[in-house]
Amino acid sequence: DIQMTQSPSTLSASLGDRVTITCRASQSLYTSLAWYQQKPGKAPKLLIYKASTLETGVPSRFSGSGSGTEFTLTINSLQPDDFATYYCQQYSTYSWTFGPGTKVDNK
Amino acid sequence: EVHLMESGGGLVQPGGSRTLSCVASGFTFSDYEMHWVRQAPGKGLEWLSNITTGGIYTHYGDSVKGRFTISRDNAKNSLFLQMNSLRVEDTAVYYCVSGGQCSNGVCQTDASFHHWGQGTVVTVSS
Numbered sequence: 615d616i617q618m619t620q621s622p623s624t625l626s627a628s629l630g631d632r633v634t635i636t637c638r639a640s641q642s643l644y645t646s647l648a649w650y651q652q653k654p655g656k657a658p659k660l661l662i663y664k665a666s667t668l669e670t671g672v673p674s675r676f677s678g679s680g681s682g683t684e685f686t687l688t689i690n691s692l693q694p695d696d697f698a699t700y701y702c703q704q705y706s707t708y709s710w711t712f713g714p715g716t717k718v719d720n721k
Numbered sequence: 722e723v724h725l726m727e728s729g730g731g732l733v734q735p736g737g738s739r740t741l742s743c744v745a746s747g748f749t750f751s752d753y754e755m756h757w758v759r760q761a762p763g764k765g766l767e768w769l770s771n772i773t774t775g776g777i778y779t780h781y782g783d784s785v786k787g788r789f790t791i792s793r794d795n796a797k798n799s800l801f802l803q804m805n806s807l808r809v810e811d812t813a814v815y816y817c818v819s820g821g822q823c824s825n826g827v828c829q830t831d832a833s834f835h836h837w838g839q840g841t842v843v844t845v846s847s
Contacts, residue, residue: 615783648833650766657816657840658766663833701766705821705832708780710756710768 743817
């Protein structure tokens with residue numbers, strides 16, 4: 615099975631900051647990677663798929679990059695609504711795997 | 722608007738069984754692979770199972786293989802998860818999720834999870 619790691623596990627940031635989260639896979643995913651945002655008590659929300667394609671309706675301050683085994687999610691100019699937990703997910707095989715999550719909180 | 726509504730959660734004793742249901746609306750259900758994902762209290766997301774559009778092929782995560790069974794009824798736009806031999810560690814919020822779109826046997830390469838239900842809570846406890 616493909617293993618996913620994320621760093622950091624927690625990130626403290628201020629409004630307006632540029633935030634970067636890294637996701638690594640144990641084997642090449644090509645670009646079969648998605649990013650999700652989850653707020654407490656809510657279902658996850660898809661932000662990015664195919665490593666860099668922005669889901670419809672997601673603000674353009676979110677962006678994704680990478681291929682193979684290393685990927686990044688960047689939030690430009692952090693907004694109040696962005697404090698949440700972010701998960702990466704691989705879908706390159708018939709055994710979808712999520713990363714452990716990165717919590718972005720208010721510094 | 723896409724809508725996924727889970728039901729069937731509740732309190733179950735260890736060793737017991739439970740069936741979760743999910744009714745879909747706002748999209749052509751039969752064109753989409755479907756999944757179940759869960760989240761234990763204070764933990765991350767865990768993919769459990771998926772089913773192809775016609776219901777022929779299914780896949781399971783190691784933690785539920787042999788105990789859980791996924792199925793679907795395209796005529797009723799419904800997805801199911803039969804859960805047997807439940808354990809305390811199965812306590813979680815269970816989400817119904819839409820996956821990749823397939824048409825005439827050809828599936829898109831995007832198999833990410835675009836739409837999620839609100840979740841149903843299963844508590845396994847004596």
